[in-house]
Amino acid sequence: MDWTGRRTYAGAYLALLVANWAGVVLVLIGQVTGAPATAIAGIVLFAIGQAGINGLAFALRRAPVPAVRFDPKASNFSRAWHRLTLGLEVPGALRALTD
Numbered sequence: 001m002d003w004t005g006r007r008t009y010a011g012a013y014l015a016l017l018v019a020n021w022a023g024v025v026l027v028l029i030g031q032v033t034g035a036p037a038t039a040i041a042g043i044v045l046f047a048i049g050q051a052g053i054n055g056l057a058f059a060l061r062r063a064p065v066p067a068v069r070f071d072p073k074a075s076n077f078s079r080a081w082h083r084l085t086l087g088l089e090v091p092g093a094l095r096a097l098t099d
Helices: 007-033 036-059 076-086 090-098
Strands: none
Touching: 007 036, 007 076, 007 090, 036 076
């Protein structure tokens, strides 16, 4: 994905990805320890991260997203969402922030 000129999106993406995975970790910790407050905080963080990543994928759907052999017929939104959620765009987003 081309992050050129999308420095704000890159920063938001990195923050949302951290929130997403922090939410997953907190939910797992809450399940292991039986602490409902930890699990609820994790659910909220995960929901914020996923909602933001969905919004970014929708905003970036016109950007060229590389097709791989597993999803040649997928829409740009679908490809963008998968790449953003899996963290495959972290190096490009970091480059956009440091340039």
